[in-house]
Amino acid sequence: MQNAIEASGVSKKFGSTTALDDISFTVGESEVFGFIGPDGAGKTTLFRIITTLLIPDEGVVNVFGTNTVTGYRELRKNIGYMPGRFSLYQDLSVEENLNFYATVFGTTVKENYDLISDIYTHIEPFKKRLAGQLSGGMKQKLALSCALIHKPKLLVLDEPTTGVDAVSRSEFWDMLSKLRRHNITIIVSTPYMDEATRCDRVALIQAGKILVVDKPEIIQSGFSRKLFAVKSVMKHQLIGALRKYPETITAWPFGDSVHLTLRDNKIDQSLYSFLEREGISDTVIIETPAGIEDRFLELMNKPE
Amino acid sequence: MMEDKVIIVRNLVKKFGSFVANDNLSFDVNRGEIFGFLGANGAGKTTAIRILSGLSRPTSGEVMVAGYDAGKEPEMIKRNIGYMSQKFSLYEDLTVKENIMLYGGIYGMKLAIIKQRTEELLERLNFRDYANRIISDLPLGLRQKLAFSVALLHEPRIVFLDEPTGGVDPITRRQFWEMIYETAAGGITVFVTTHYMDEAEYCDRISIMNDGKIVALDTPENLKQKYKASTVEEVFIKIARPDRIQS
Numbered sequence: 279m280q281n282a283i284e285a286s287g288v289s290k291k292f293g294s295t296t297a298l299d300d301i302s303f304t305v306g307e308s309e310v311f312g313f314i315g316p317d318g319a320g321k322t323t324l325f326r327i328i329t330t331l332l333i334p335d336e337g338v339v340n341v342f343g344t345n346t347v348t349g350y351r352e353l354r355k356n357i358g359y360m361p362g363r364f365s366l367y368q369d370l371s372v373e374e375n376l377n378f379y380a381t382v383f384g385t386t387v388k389e390n391y392d393l394i395s396d397i398y399t400h401i402e403p404f405k406k407r408l409a410g411q412l413s414g415g416m417k418q419k420l421a422l423s424c425a426l427i428h429k430p431k432l433l434v435l436d437e438p439t440t441g442v443d444a445v446s447r448s449e450f451w452d453m454l455s456k457l458r459r460h461n462i463t464i465i466v467s468t469p470y471m472d473e474a475t476r477c478d479r480v481a482l483i484q485a486g487k488i489l490v491v492d493k494p495e496i497i498q499s500g501f502s503r504k505l506f507a508v509k510s511v512m513k514h515q516l517i518g519a520l521r522k523y524p525e526t527i528t529a530w531p532f533g534d535s536v537h538l539t540l541r542d543n544k545i546d547q548s549l550y551s552f553l554e555r556e557g558i559s560d561t562v563i564i565e566t567p568a569g570i571e572d573r574f575l576e577l578m579n580k581p582e
Numbered sequence: 583m584m585e586d587k588v589i590i591v592r593n594l595v596k597k598f599g600s601f602v603a604n605d606n607l608s609f610d611v612n613r614g615e616i617f618g619f620l621g622a623n624g625a626g627k628t629t630a631i632r633i634l635s636g637l638s639r640p641t642s643g644e645v646m647v648a649g650y651d652a653g654k655e656p657e658m659i660k661r662n663i664g665y666m667s668q669k670f671s672l673y674e675d676l677t678v679k680e681n682i683m684l685y686g687g688i689y690g691m692k693l694a695i696i697k698q699r700t701e702e703l704l705e706r707l708n709f710r711d712y713a714n715r716i717i718s719d720l721p722l723g724l725r726q727k728l729a730f731s732v733a734l735l736h737e738p739r740i741v742f743l744d745e746p747t748g749g750v751d752p753i754t755r756r757q758f759w760e761m762i763y764e765t766a767a768g769g770i771t772v773f774v775t776t777h778y779m780d781e782a783e784y785c786d787r788i789s790i791m792n793d794g795k796i797v798a799l800d801t802p803e804n805l806k807q808k809y810k811a812s813t814v815e816e817v818f819i820k821i822a823r824p825d826r827i828q829s
Contacts, residue, residue, distance in 0.1 A: 316751035533783030
């Protein structure tokens with residue numbers, strides 16, 4: 279089976295800023311593949327290269343075996359791209375936008391309707407409304423419909439869930455899961471670590487480099503130490519106290535607790551006594567499984 | 583922890599014509615508390631925050647913020663709150679120092695005090711080397727720390743944060759929450775609005791709005807227990823069900 283994307287040694291600079299630094303990865307056909315990293319990590323630059331909109335300074339990207347630089351004309355027919363910024367025509371209606379995108383790609387809405395029907399039915403009651411007047415969740419559904427209307431083999435979604443509320447976000451991922459049965463390869467970027475579990479595989483990306491590529495559960499299990507969740511009402515004092523404890527390697531706030539790693543990987547009475555001497559007596563400590571974000575932190579801290 | 587209430591809301595109603603954006607809201611926020619204010623798009627959060635920050639008047643009900651009445655003394659409220667948004671906070675083409683001076687001026691602080699606070703702030707953030715750098719040259723993490731400090735420059739009693747850690751790397755994010763904890767431990771109330779439920783997990787208490795009403799208000803832990811959920815995200819999806827088509 280052919281890979282959907284093969285990237286090797288991809289680098290891109292803008293002036294003195296290195297956006298991508300020697301990136302290599304492959305995406306299999308029909309995979310849902312996530313690029314997870316903060317703003318400025320290089321996600322958008324990478325997606326522009328994959329979608330043939332930008333030429334890398336170094337390295338090669340092949341999409342379905344076709345080079346993105348030399349074969350861009352051919353590839354564009356097979357790629358659906360949803361940029362991070364809402365980029366539909368705000369002064370055209372829902373229906374007009376969809377027809378426009380279908381026509382540009384030499385097809386009709388009718389021909390590929392089955393592909394978008396799950397998504398489009400949510401907004402169809404508003405098909406006469408101008409795109410600029412839609413709510414965030416509806417814009418997102420329309421943009422996705424437009425990116426799919428020419429039946430692409432590769433769907434590229436740049437931060438589709440940024441600024442969208444939790445309910446719409448969850449619905450969006452459900453829609454992506456349903457697209458699997460149409461054999462579409464999907465790459466999606468997000469700054470939100472918790473979305474990793476909705477992907478088959480993810481690449482953690484930071485400062486233009488890929489830290490790791492794997493299935494989310496394998497990335498999580500790669501956490502190298504035992505992880506403890508420490509709770510106290512006095513969070514601020516707790517973080518300070520834990521960092522003073524001689525056995526501590528890392529202590530980071532994490533939701534309602536502080537995630538702690540220790541040199542000898544075990545909690546003993548001396549920690550409780552230490553915290554009590556620091557004036558924190560309500561401590562509760564449990565061992566906790568590491569998540570993607572814990573692993574991301576660990577990889578970021580790893581000395582080069 | 584002191585139990586002073588810095589926000590008191592009783593039976594707040596805000597209507598736009600016949601549309602009820604805030605439908606009889608009542609809640610309190612304590613001094614030094616980190617309070618998460620959540621809701622789906624269109625639930626009425628923005629309307630409520632505009633009232634709490636003195637930008638809009640309630641149609642009826644009582645709203646006291648930092649000891650001032652949002653219906654009668656909105657200008658006093660504005661002087662006693664800070665605001666920071668992840669999307670916009672600092673002027674990108676001004677230097678670090680210029681931004682601090684500008685905000686100090688906007689808040690009506692005396693020049694001598696602005697100068698003194700600027701020095702303290704640069705020292706505390708370890709920002710000496712950046713003082714004359716233009717904001718757009720700074721990494722996102724540093725910008726965010728500065729934006730937060732600037733929002734606190736005039737020593738407000740409450741600071742409003744809109745998606746404070748969206749899009750930042752995990753280390754910066756934690757450093758930012760540590761600043762928030764420190765601020766709250768110092769007695770300033772931190773009022774957080776966000777779409778990201780994992781940010782809500784960091785708050786002392788959260789409220790969830792739906793259709794103009796507050797439908798849940800408790801600590802993240804109690805809400806998770808009550809709704810038999812393992813994350814705030816699950817709680818949110820269970821109770822904040824906006825009309826799926828209108829969304």
